[in-house]
Amino acid sequence: MKFYHEIRGCSLAVDIVARELAIPLDLQWVDMASKTLADGTDYHAINAKGTVPTLQLPDGQFLSEGTVIMQYLADSEGSGTMLPAYGTIERLRVLEWNSFIAADLHKGGFMPLFKAQTPQAYRDIAVERVCAMLSWIDSQLQGQTYLVADRFTIADAHCYTIAMWGYVHGIPMHRFPSLEAYLERIGSRRSVIATLQATRDQAKKVGRQP
Ligand SMILES: N[C@@H](CCC(=O)N[C@@H](CS)C(=O)NCC(=O)O)C(=O)O
Structure with missing residues (x-):
């Protein structure tokens, strides 16, 4: 699943959750100053609010709002470890x-x-x-x-x-x-160390402070 992320953004929380649950995400870094993707696409076409995080669901729809994306990932993994069961x-x-x-x-x-x-x-x-x-x-x-x-x-x-x-x-x-x-x-x-490393790698690639 494509995941729209930002260096130092609140989207980091979702990346941590996905790594904890071993759900692979295809990280798409957004340049928030220009609101564009690496290929120059206008990010507003993905999320009209212009905010990260956004996750592309398996049926192609885009889901925004970090708390909802985290809930979706934890529930779809199904073990209840990161989000206890409904009714509790x-x-x-x-x-x-x-x-x-x-x-x-x-x-x-x-x-x-x-x-x-x-x-x-x-x-x-x-x-x-x-x-x-x-x-x-x-x-x-x-x-x-x-x-x-x-x-x-x-x-x-x-x-x-x-x-x-x-x-x-x-x-x-x-x-x-x-x-x-x-x-x-x-x-x-381990999940947090890995997500921070991914952030540092991206920051280095685009010449920004992590
Ligand atoms: N309500 C959204 C807010 C997300 C949000 O504000 N993200 C910041 C990055 S931490 C952002 O995209 N800011 C850019 C902007 O508001 O233009 C959520 O919780 O996911």
Whole structure:
């Protein structure tokens, strides 16, 4: 399946999930500055919103929204390891985390920090909001190896991807020791090492910072 990905993007979470589940993806890197693919095709023809990630399904349709793509991959693999079965409270907890990470931590928290036009006064507000959310995540991780059900789920792949942006934006991550230990633990997984290597390889190919 073709998977539309970006260097340093939230699409990293989907790549981690696919590697964990041994589902092969054909990585199609999108240049987000020009919204084009390697062959010059306009990415809007794939996803009119112009956002990554997007997955091309076996019937040719395109599926966007990272949390839904992760859910699709985990359910289609079928073992229930990365997303517990329908009807369980653990499944709801995983989806609850994913919604919070996508809507609040990513969009409501980090997104303004990626925009050069964001005024400093709003940057300060965004940093404060991000710190409050990371502090809450830190409290949830005390004594926990993973976010839910004591095993690595799609919510962990997602949380790792977005929380790591804290290091990019100078957030004082040392204030969240349980979260930092968790990020180190997740970062040592084979799937995560492999996806980060793929990102570095692509960054080198196009002369960008990974
Ligand atoms: N709601 C989408 C948002 C995805 C999103 O914002 N992705 C970023 C990259 S991390 C993006 O494509 N930004 C480019 C843009 O908004 O123009 C999802 O969760 O998949």
